[in-house]
Amino acid sequence: MLMVVIFITGFLVGCGITVAIFKQKCVGALRVDTSDPDGPFIFLEASKSIDFIASKKSVMLEVNLKNYISHD
Numbered sequence: 001m002l003m004v005v006i007f008i009t010g011f012l013v014g015c016g017i018t019v020a021i022f023k024q025k026c027v028g029a030l031r032v033d034t035s036d037p038d039g040p041f042i043f044l045e046a047s048k049s050i051d052f053i054a055s056k057k058s059v060m061l062e063v064n065l066k067n068y069i070s071h072d
Contacts, residue, residue: 022060025060026047026060026061026062027046027047027048027052027053027056027059027060027061028044028045028046028047028048028053028059028061028062029044029045029047029061029062029063029064030042030043030044030045030061030062030063030064031043031044031045031064031066032063032064032065032066033066033067034065034067035067044061
């Protein structure tokens, strides 16, 4: 029983550390708007400077899917 508790505790601590590391590496959000009939539109919301982003070989973005146009 003690081994199970130690395993679960280690797993949760590892997940927390992983989330904290990846959250720091995120440089902004990619917003996807699928409400327009012409097709989906993509917007970049950068939280870092453009010079910082351009100096990297690859970057990590959060993806936010939201419909901005309401069809009432």
